Amino acid sequence: MTFYTFSRSVVKFLMKSLYRIEVEGIENIPDEGGVLLCSNHINNWDPPLVGISSPRPVRFMAKEEIFHKKVIGTIIANLGAFPVKRGMSDREALRKGLKILKNGEVLGLFPEGTRSKNGQLKEGLAGAGFFALRSDASVVPCAIIGPYKRFNKVKIIFGSPIDFTELRANKNSAEQATSLIMNEIRHLLEKYKKQ
Structure with a gap:
C-alpha cells in the first residue's frame, strides 16, 4: 500500500465520520x-474532500507557506502536492504543473487562489487558463457545496469536461480560458445548490 492510498483511506474514514x-x-x-481538475474553494477541507472523492490520485498546487510547516508540509509533499508563490508569476510552479499534466496525471487547482469567506464564487486567476491552454x-x-457543519451534507460534483478545442486553436488568453472554467463551476453550483 502506498503512502497516498493509506492516507486517502484514513482521511476518507475521518471525513465520513464528520x-x-x-x-x-x-x-x-x-x-x-x-x-486539470478545477474547483471552487470554501474550506480548508476542500483539498482532502476532492482527493478522497476522485477515482484517481490528485496532485495539488498549494500555497508555499504550507510547506514551511514541518509536519503538514512533509505530509502534503509526500502526497504529491507542490508549492506556488502567491501574488506573483511562479514560473517553476507553472512548469511543474504542465509536467504533471503531460505525464498523464491529475492536477488539482482552486482557481480563486484562496478560500471564499462568504461562500460566493470569486474571480479566478489566470493560472487555471494557462494550464488549460x-x-x-x-x-x-x-463544485463543492457546503457548509462544512458536523453531520451535515457536503456535496462534491464533477462536471463534464470542458471543450477547449476552439480556445486552443484561436490562441485565446489565459484570462478568457479561466473565465470559461469559472462559468462552468458557477453553473454547477447554481444547479446543485437547489437539489
Whole structure:
C-alpha cells in the first residue's frame, strides 16, 4: 500500500465520520490522460474532500507557506502536492504543473487562489487558463457545496469536461480560458445548490 492510498483511506474514514458526503459525476473524470481538475474553494477541507472523492490520485498546487510547516508540509509533499508563490508569476510552479499534466496525471487547482469567506464564487486567476491552454489535458470543473457543519451534507460534483478545442486553436488568453472554467463551476453550483 502506498503512502497516498493509506492516507486517502484514513482521511476518507475521518471525513465520513464528520460529514455526510455526496459525490456526483465521477464518470466525468477520464480513466487516463492528463486532467486539470478545477474547483471552487470554501474550506480548508476542500483539498482532502476532492482527493478522497476522485477515482484517481490528485496532485495539488498549494500555497508555499504550507510547506514551511514541518509536519503538514512533509505530509502534503509526500502526497504529491507542490508549492506556488502567491501574488506573483511562479514560473517553476507553472512548469511543474504542465509536467504533471503531460505525464498523464491529475492536477488539482482552486482557481480563486484562496478560500471564499462568504461562500460566493470569486474571480479566478489566470493560472487555471494557462494550464488549460498549454496542455492537452481534459479540463474538469468541480463544485463543492457546503457548509462544512458536523453531520451535515457536503456535496462534491464533477462536471463534464470542458471543450477547449476552439480556445486552443484561436490562441485565446489565459484570462478568457479561466473565465470559461469559472462559468462552468458557477453553473454547477447554481444547479446543485437547489437539489
